[in-house]
Amino acid sequence: MTDEKIIWDENYSVFSRKIDEQHQKLFNLINSLADQKEDMCAKDYARLLSKLTDYLIVHFETEIDYLKEIGYPKLAQHLAEHRRFIYVISNYNFCYKNSSVIDVQNVYLFLKRWLINHELGADMDYKQFLLKKMNGM
Numbered sequence: 001m002t003d004e005k006i007i008w009d010e011n012y013s014v015f016s017r018k019i020d021e022q023h024q025k026l027f028n029l030i031n032s033l034a035d036q037k038e039d040m041c042a043k044d045y046a047r048l049l050s051k052l053t054d055y056l057i058v059h060f061e062t063e064i065d066y067l068k069e070i071g072y073p074k075l076a077q078h079l080a081e082h083r084r085f086i087y088v089i090s091n092y093n094f095c096y097k098n099s100s101v102i103d104v105q106n107v108y109l110f111l112k113r114w115l116i117n118h119e120l121g122a123d124m125d126y127k128q129f130l131l132k133k134m135n136g137m
Helices: 017-034 042-070 076-097 102-136
Strands: none
Touching: 017 042, 017 102, 042 076, 042 102, 076 102
């Protein structure tokens, strides 16, 4: 695959060591999908997507618990975004478990874009909320 991998840096930090570490692992898991060959068996790719999905569920639960803890007012929106993402990944996974056709590049680009957009959008929104809360605003 020719697309550049995604690299976590401090700009993605949400000031929670646990969540930052989980985000770094998500970046690595998604990057591991980029390393797969286009001719990889669809069922093997589905197993990789299942591994990613399992970790996403754990991460999303951790993040939602954190957002509850800090009193984040857009919790329902954030949760809905997570659920939509899990739904899409589950559909990819279902398709690959039941097919021999696989589009590694398309799935990787979707995952990469979603993660970056989510990190820089929704996650930075709760980071800003926390900063304001810490500064008494």
